Amino acid sequence: MRAFVLKSYAHPSQISLTTDYPEPRPGPQDVLVDVYSGGLNFFDILQCQGKYQNQPPMPFVLGTEFAGRISANSPIPKGCKLKPGDRVFGAGQGAFAEKLTAPWTSVLPIPDNISYDEAAGLFVTWPTSYEALVGRAQLKPGEWVLVTASAGGVGIAAVQLAKALGAKVIAAAGSQEKLDVSKRYGGADFGIDYTKPGWQQEVLKITGGKGVDVIYDPVGLIKDSLKCIAWKGRALVVGFAAGTIEKLPLNLVLLKNISIVGIHWGAYTKNDRDRVPEVWQELIALLSSGRVKPVVYSEVFPLEKLPDGLVAIEKRQTWGKAIVRIRQDDSVKARL
Numbered sequence: 001m002r003a004f005v006l007k008s009y010a011h012p013s014q015i016s017l018t019t020d021y022p023e024p025r026p027g028p029q030d031v032l033v034d035v036y037s038g039g040l041n042f043f044d045i046l047q048c049q050g051k052y053q054n055q056p057p058m059p060f061v062l063g064t065e066f067a068g069r070i071s072a073n074s075p076i077p078k079g080c081k082l083k084p085g086d087r088v089f090g091a092g093q094g095a096f097a098e099k100l101t102a103p104w105t106s107v108l109p110i111p112d113n114i115s116y117d118e119a120a121g122l123f124v125t126w127p128t129s130y131e132a133l134v135g136r137a138q139l140k141p142g143e144w145v146l147v148t149a150s151a152g153g154v155g156i157a158a159v160q161l162a163k164a165l166g167a168k169v170i171a172a173a174g175s176q177e178k179l180d181v182s183k184r185y186g187g188a189d190f191g192i193d194y195t196k197p198g199w200q201q202e203v204l205k206i207t208g209g210k211g212v213d214v215i216y217d218p219v220g221l222i223k224d225s226l227k228c229i230a231w232k233g234r235a236l237v238v239g240f241a242a243g244t245i246e247k248l249p250l251n252l253v254l255l256k257n258i259s260i261v262g263i264h265w266g267a268y269t270k271n272d273r274d275r276v277p278e279v280w281q282e283l284i285a286l287l288s289s290g291r292v293k294p295v296v297y298s299e300v301f302p303l304e305k306l307p308d309g310l311v312a313i314e315k316r317q318t319w320g321k322a323i324v325r326i327r328q329d330d331s332v333k334a335r336l
């Protein structure tokens with residue numbers, strides 16, 4: 001099969017497609033999946049270079065997020081309700097290949113109104129943003145939310161979800177193009193270029209001097225954003241895309257009467273297992289209703305162009321989810 005196999009660590013621009021790699025063999029709790037689309041993540045770039053917290057032994061196939069069909073010859077482990085031919089999305093090592101194995105507990109059916117390209121970027125970003133806003137920040141209708149990196153993978157999901165939950169959203173991003181994306185595909189009410197000094201004053205002006213009730217920050221801009229947080233506001237620590245782990249003077253937390261709240265979605269399967277199906281049930285209902293819709297970057301990369309996609313993420317050029325397409329979606333007509 002065709003796959004991006006790593007035999008030594010390399011920068012993503014240096015990797016190439018292997019055309020004759022053996023199909024993976026499922027373990028006792030795994031299903032085998034024909035991969036149609038793979039979702040690109042910043043951590044793929046790190047894993048490629050041996051810099052990620054989770055490094056499989058060599059050789060390994062790159063990629064984690066995927067969408068596809070349960071293979072005709074897949075085993076179906078006890079308790080798994082999926083069957084061969086089902087359209088699914090999920091996470092498992094080796095997504096940038098024609099086939100992968102994944103634990104059946106990390107594989108979910110794709111709602112009928114969602115394509116493979118859209119589903120390939122769902123598994124990590126959407127539950128992160130949903131649980132951050134609902135479970136952690138306890139967002140209420142009518143509240144103000146500021147989303148930083150609002151056109152990025154988790155950011156655009158947060159913008160859409162906050163709107164669907166009845167909030168007023170201020171999108172903050174690094175270019176006019178990304179602010180336009182945040183409004184067009186996310187439904188953001190306002191857009192702010194956070195590369196401009198004093199951008200927090202704009203946020204205060206928009207909110208009539210009150211500030212935002214919730215800050216959703218995957219960049220590492222909590223300290224800067226606290227200049228425009230409201231009394232009793234909640235600041236969500238989602239990630240550090242800018243590359244630096246922030247330090248915060250705690251007097252700000254006291255003086256502004258605010259909460260700093262963390263979200264680590266990946267740890268829920270270990271620490272809060274019961275919450276995972278609840279989040280997915282609520283999210284799938286929202287996705288199926290069409291009230292929220294995954295956003296795919298305008299250039300969908302064919303599998304062999306994966307390096308271009310990863311380099312585009314590294315250069316901060318992409319918005320929404322960057323996707324590689326591995327097979328054509330033969331089910332589109334059937335679903336129309």
Ligand SMILES: NC(=O)c1ccc[n+]([C@@H]2O[C@H](COP(=O)([O-])OP(=O)(O)OC[C@H]3O[C@@H](n4cnc5c(N)ncnc54)[C@H](OP(=O)(O)O)[C@@H]3O)[C@@H](O)[C@H]2O)c1
Nearest residue numbers: 128149152153154173174218238239240241242263264265
């Ligand atoms: N807590 C969790 O459970 C969880 C789950 C998923 C992801 N995350 C984290 O969330 C962060 C964002 O993930 P994502 O999938 O949304 O990534 P993404 O799609 O690549 O978006 C990241 C955005 O961050 C902004 N950014 C600001 N400074 C940057 C820099 N120096 N280098 C690169 N980007 C920079 C860029 O937007 P602008 O150009 O608009 O500035 C970029 O588009 C990552 O750190 C990731 O690890 C956390």
